[in-house]
Amino acid sequence: MGGNRAVVYSKPGIVEVRNTDYPELVLKDGPGVNPLNVGRKCEHGVILKVITTNICGSDQHMVRGRTTAPSGLILGHEITGEVIEVGRDVEFIKKGDLVSVPFNIACGRCRSCKERNTNVCLNVNPDRPGSAYGYVDMGGWVGGQSEYVMVPYADFQLLKFPDKEKAMEKILDLTMLSDIFPTGYHGAVSAGVRPGSTVYVAGAGPVGLAAAHSAQLLGAAVVIVGDLNAERLAQARSFGCETVNLREHPNLSEQIDQILGVPEVDCAIDCVGFEASGHGKDHGEAPATVLNSIMEITRAGGRLGIPGLYVTGDPGAVDEDSKVGTLKIRIGLGWAKSHTLVTGQTPVMQYNRDLMMAILSGRAQIAKAVNATLISLDAAPQAYQDFDRGVSRKFVIDPHGLVK
The missing domain is CATH 3.90.180.10 (Medium-chain alcohol dehydrogenases, catalytic domain)
Known part of the structure; x- marks a missing residue:
């Protein structure tokens, strides 16, 4: 051959x-x-x-x-x-x-x-x-x-x-x-999306868009997609998602409140992973941003699907802890709100x-x-x-x- x-x-x-x-x-x-x-x-x-x-x-x-x-x-x-x-x-x-x-x-x-x-x-x-x-x-x-x-x-x-x-x-x-379709779908299933759910998807890259479409297939009432990239957010709106531009509007809970009338969602999906950036115009890389923000805006008893990739070795990380995958996660907040977190590769x-x-x-x-x-x-x-x-x-x- x-x-x-x-x-x-x-x-x-x-x-x-x-x-x-x-x-x-x-x-x-x-x-x-x-x-x-x-x-x-x-x-x-x-x-x-x-x-x-x-x-x-x-x-x-x-x-x-x-x-x-x-x-x-x-x-x-x-x-x-x-x-x-x-x-x-x-x-x-x-x-x-x-x-x-x-x-x-x-x-x-x-x-x-x-x-x-x-x-x-x-x-x-x-x-x-x-x-x-x-x-x-x-x-x-x-x-x-x-x-x-x-x-x-x-x-x-x-x-x-x-x-x-x-x-x-x-x-x-x-x-x-x-x-990406099974990965986005797994994120939505892991987050407990069901008919009538309000869902926040962090990240409007291909996996985030796949997760948003999957949430719609599962019957979500409202799917909100957040990102720093206006072009990717426009793509999310093209198939019926609400969007939040976190570069222009860094306060996520306020933006969700404007959309839903309450500052929280039933469930959230992290489709960003370890190269996350802080919210706002002047913020650089902050790898725990998404995990902490979705705990903040997900209701008590809610679920968090985390198909976004996190690694045990990152030579380009912003600090020594992050280089070995150790992030400053507000696990106390997640514990207090009885959140369920599902991580890892998608089966x-x-x-x-x-x-x-x-x-x-x-x-x-x-x-x-x-x-x-x-x-x-x-x-x-x-x-x-x-x-x-x-x-x-x-x-x-x-x-x-x-x-x-």
């Missing part, structure tokens, strides 16, 4: 498209691959021809130099593809199947997987529970912002689309099933099939909500720069030019 091309993290602020090895059903040594995973045979896996693969805000943390990601790491954990090779031990997935790949890598055999906690699989990352493609400290599984990629544990993990032709007609929606497989059906039936319009924007593989470096500047787009890479 021929070669491969992939989007590679080069150094802080720089990604490149490089020629790389065509994947095989074995995890080989390379940038970011855990030494204990080198040589791992994957006859339970498949090779995919990548149809779409998306740029994620989580990728940006690495590209900004805010993690310990090594130079040469192949990026990409949001993957949709066509099966072109199957391993000896694959029984149910077939060549030609069009599939969505959950960004969590999960074996299907361990206690966590059997309890549907595929976000913390015990067998795929030698360092700690949980893994993902193309991500630092996640076991070193090669990323999928590429022409071809290997996916292990295919029978367990892959979500097959029932009709390839119909799936390609909605591929810009279905590509969101690998991560994608708990949601992706239902969300697929919502897309195929026309109930969910996630591509419209996140402003899905199709680009070529060669356009990825510029898209990373544009995304870092805050454009309100979800960039979808089409490596082979197959999407109409």
Whole structure:
């Protein structure tokens, strides 16, 4: 077989498209691959021809130099593809199947997987529970912002689309099933959104917009989205959300009071994570801002969904505590208000099939909500720069030019 091309993290602020090895059903040594995973045979896996693969805000943390990601790491954990090779031990997935790949890598055999906690699989990352493609400290599984990629544990993990032709007609929606749609939905479910809820979503990036759309699908009465970026807030308003510009109006509870008539919501979702900024025009980075603000404005007994990424290592943090993920959280406030907090990677497989059906039936319009924007593989470096500047787009890479 021929070669491969992939989007590679080069150094802080720089990604490149490089020629790389065509994947095989074995995890080989390379940038970011855990030494204990080198040589791992994957006859339970498949090779995919990548149809779409998306740029994620989580990728940006690495590209900004805010993690310990090594130079040469192949990026990409949001993957949709066509099966072109199957391993000896694959029984149910077939060549030609069009599939969505959950960004969590999960074996299907361990206690966590059997309890549907595929976000913390015990067998795929030698360092700690949980893994993902193309991500630092996640076991070193090669990323999928590429022409071809290997996916292990295919029978367990892959979500097959029932009709390839119909799936390609909605591929810009279905590509969101690998991560941000289930992640946003998990944030809303974790926050306890139900019919009639008032919901605050912190962050109007793609995950925040996905969480807002998910809250609407779950029947929320009012969804309020807060951000510092006017363009992203305009995108939230485009599908019926109320918005708060926290650069212009830093007092969040006052703004919620103006919208709802009370200064609190039933539940809140943190879709920002550890690179949060303080509210107002002159405030810089303040990583505990969102967590503290959502405790302040969520009613007593309410729930907080926290799909926003927090890390144990951040070399670019504003202080020594933050560099190891220690933040100044007002846990006493959360305790006093009897809040429930749900954190961590999203267990994608708990949601992706239902969300697929919502897309195929026309109930969910996630591509419209996140402003899905199709680009070529060669356009990825510029898209990373544009995304870092805050454009309100979800960039979808089409490596082979197959999407109409």
